Amino acid sequence: MFALIDGNSFYCSCERAFDPTLRNKPIAVLSNNDGCAIARTNEAKDLGLKMGEPWHLASKRPELKPMIWMSSNYALYGDMSRRMYEVLCEFAPRVDPYSIDEMFLDFEGLPCDTVAFAARIRDRVRQVAKIPTCVGLGPTKTIAKLANKLAKHDRSGPGVCDLNDPAERIRRYADIPLNEVWGIGPATAAKLARRGIDSVAAFIRMPLDETRDLLTVVGARTHAELRGIVCFPFSVAPQTRKSIAVTRSLGRPVMTWVEMEQAVASYVTRAAEKLRRHGLHVTAMQVFIRTNEFNADPKYSNQSTFEIEPTADTMALIADALRAARQIWRDGFRYAKAGVVLLDLKEPGDLPEEMFPSRDPDRSARLMAAMDAVNLRYGRRTVTPATAGVQQGWSMRRQRLSPRYTTHFDEMLNVRA
DNA sequence: TCTGGGGTCCTAGGACCC
């Protein structure tokens, strides 16, 4: 049996955990660059704020006047997620984090009332990690996800929904639209709707071979899971990462190569830090730049993907990335976004020994270790490659940022008593 | 002036091989 626990309006709840004046208020947390709403409290949903609504439009709507808008503070959310994880580990032998705010728990063979147990976990997370949650229970991950959603929709309910009983499940399935199901997105829902299938009940009545023909193995797995057949078991070993991306909208249009060079170099710097934190080397890279997709600016978009000598060295990666970026750069455009993706990540042990390395690997490793250590101790970007620039006029907007309560001493909460 | 970022998996189709 699976349990899925999921933070309610997670980012907003994290903000509330440290600022009680935000309770019962309509809040939205904005995406990077203060672009659009990516988390809303129930109060915000009730005012009619939609997921993904651009802030510059939403903030002009009169009915959204009472909204409190906040920039996203990922340092805080990551930390709160860790706290939640630690609490869950007290209860279940296996906890499988699925996203920053969702974790699957292994409830197999629990000798107790699982619904009551789930309620206790919820209380504890609320008390210790200060995050309100809902829990869904089911024989498969897909059903547990669905149960979680039902628990969330029932705002005045107990916060726990159990879909283990097959009869109960069939009853509920009749009223659940397909877009509520994990793994069924807009394209699949539309495909099924064209065949007159618009509820979970109708979907699971579809014959398996027909499902597979229409939706390939992906849809067939979801189909089976909804019938109670496990296709997504608990992961045995944590799989290693396959790619690392750092892509950003620029805070204002960039028109000079000097600025683009800085942006790309600083994205590479960040990506390389992540790479080393995972203890990996990279053997291929992608760089892209593009103009604004929404406005009337002349459009240009290009990317370059290429193989590189395996490395985790920031300087080497910057050199490669800038060479590629220079090739796709065209003068005369207003660039709005750029990004760097590290592909084909490898464990260093899985790489063949370089016969004629272009760098001294030991020297590079020592330099990177020193850089990471300084930045860990004194804060990100204390030491940074010169190409990444100091004046970053193009960097993203975050005008409504909350303090980094949990990760910076000088921003910690002060309590006077 | 302002519309996110970071992932995974699967498939179709081309290139290539014998």
Next chain:
DNA sequence: TCTGGGGTCCTAGGACCC
């Protein structure tokens, strides 16, 4: 009028997730 069959590998793009 006729033009094999079977296999692998790679990549671009689609779809989905939060």
